[in-house]
Amino acid sequence: xxxIALVGLFALLSTSAVTTEGCExxxxxxxxxxxxxxxxxxxxxxxxxxTFGDTTCQYIPHLAKDLAPQGVLFTNFxxxxxxxxxxxxxxxxxxxxxxIKNDGSELPKHPSMFQYYLKTSKLPKQxxxxxxxxxxxxxxxxxRKKDWFNSFMPSDYCGPNGNGDEYSxxxxxxxxxxxxxxxxxxxxxxxxxxxxxxxxxxxxxxNYLEAIKxxxxxxxxxxxxxxxNDYYKDNTTLIITNDHGRHPDxxxxxxxxxxxxxEGCRKIYMLALGPDFKPxxxxxxxxxxxxxxxxxxxxxxxxxxxxxxxxISPLFD
Numbered sequence: 081x082x083x084i085a086l087v088g089l090f091a092l093l094s095t096s097a098v099t100t101e102g103c104e105x106x107x108x109x110x111x112x113x114x115x116x117x118x119x120x121x122x123x124x125x126x127x128x129x130x131t132f133g134d135t136t137c138q139y140i141p142h143l144a145k146d147l148a149p150q151g152v153l154f155t156n157f158x159x160x161x162x163x164x165x166x167x168x169x170x171x172x173x174x175x176x177x178x179x180i181k182n183d184g185s186e187l188p189k190h191p192s193m194f195q196y197y198l199k200t201s202k203l204p205k206q207x208x209x210x211x212x213x214x215x216x217x218x219x220x221x222x223x224r225k226k227d228w229f230n231s232f233m234p235s236d237y238c239g240p241n242g243n244g245d246e247y248s249x250x251x252x253x254x255x256x257x258x259x260x261x262x263x264x265x266x267x268x269x270x271x272x273x274x275x276x277x278x279x280x281x282x283x284x285x286x287n288y289l290e291a292i293k294x295x296x297x298x299x300x301x302x303x304x305x306x307x308x309n310d311y312y313k314d315n316t317t318l319i320i321t322n323d324h325g326r327h328p329d330x331x332x333x334x335x336x337x338x339x340x341x342x343e344g345c346r347k348i349y350m351l352a353l354g355p356d357f358k359p360x361x362x363x364x365x366x367x368x369x370x371x372x373x374x375x376x377x378x379x380x381x382x383x384x385x386x387x388x389x390x391x392i393s394p395l396f397d
Contacts, residue, residue: 114355115379117316120270120372121302122169123295124214125277127326127335128347130292139292142300143320143351149360150303151318151353152395158368159324163338163345165214165277168323171369173220173270175387184216184244190386191223193373194234197268200382206264208234212272213253215239215246220270225386235264238272250275254298258305265311268380272323273298280326283336303353317354317379319372324348352395363394 130139132155137144159168161177166184171177173192180186194208201207210220218238223229237256240248250273257271275291282288299320306312326335328344338345350367353359356379370389377384378391 113379114315115317117267117312118269118319118354118376118379119302119306119316120172120319120321120376121299122172122270122272122321122323123276123292123299124165124272124274124323125280125326125338126292126295126322127328127344128349129328129344130289132349133347139289140296142296146300147303147320147353148351148362151351151359152357152361152363154350154352154363154365154367154392156364156366157321157348157350158346158366159322159348160346160368161370163324163340165323166216166219168369169217169220169270169272172321172323172372174223175370175373175384175389177370177388180219182216184219187219187222187224187229189224191225191228191232192220192234193376193384194221194268194270195223195228195232196377196382196384197380198232198234201267203267205233205235207266208268209260209264209266210234210236210238210270210272211253211257211260212236212238212270213248213250213274214272215244215248217272218244234268235260235266247274247278250294250298254301257302261305261309261312268376271302280335281337283333285335288335314355317352317356317376319350319352319376321350321369321372322348323369352392357395358397361394365394367392 161167161171162179164182166180166182170188174188174190176190178188198208215238218236221233221236239245273295279288279291306316324338325345325348326338331342371392374387374389375392
């Protein structure tokens with residue numbers, strides 16, 4: 081009888097969750113994902129009405145016809161914080177909505193996914209990169225919080241000279257992106273492309289639409305690079321999203337501006353492609369910017385205890 085009891089106990093332990101230091105760890109938490117690298121492409125400031133909100137998707141043919149069938153599209157994705165560039169990007173990287181200054185003079189308070197990743201992995205900073213057309217986004221590499229300021233910072237190249245000053249044409253940023261992918265082979269990367277936003281602020285409707293088309297091309301080129309590169313092929317997740325939308329027609333200055341809580345500013349999209357996701361799905365449940373880094377942390381096996389986000393579970397269903 082004792083032998084039977086011991087066998088039963090062993091079977092129970094072998095099928096239940098493993099515990100570590102008193103904390104239950106589920107089988108899902110211990111899952112080994114095919115993804116080893118994650119790249120986040122942030123297309124700065126298009127309105128949803130000119131992207132997936134347009135049933136023809138005429139300005140984003142690659143995203144809609146080539147990429148979305150290979151991934152999971154979220155059509156009810158949100159910026160539920162401050163809808164400007166600095167705060168929107170910080171929400172993506174930290175998992176916290178913060179109202180930080182939009183001129184690049186204020187660091188986010190909370191540490192980013194880059195800092196948590198580098199601390200956990202003990203990899204050199206060249207394995208985590210921020211490449212941005214907007215120089216002010218170099219603030220994403222650091223945090224004000226005690227024990228994180230100037231610690232575990234990723235590499236960054238923001239602006240035309242990479243030093244955090246001014247804005248750079250997307251074509252220049254794109255060349256830097258390809259260089260870093262080929263030379264440093266980062267495991268975690270965020271890219272910012274600005275032209276859609278700057279054309280909108282210029283009140284230049286035709287070139288705003290053309291800019292959306294150009295960033296659509298960059299998104300396609302990035303996925304093609306990933307699939308043709310031996311280091312990244314079949315083990316890389318690409319997340320494409322926005323930092324904010326823009327005012328709808330008839331609200332304030334319309335597409336020229338953004339920054340409040342209107343639906344046009346809050347509603348954006350997210351498209352995720354990768355080897356761990358079932359392709360060709362559209363999710364209409366609401367998820368938001370602060371969920372991105374928490375999801376990346378799950379995939380790459382590090383913790384973000386300061387994040388307020390949740391794992392985007394439909395990606396793994």
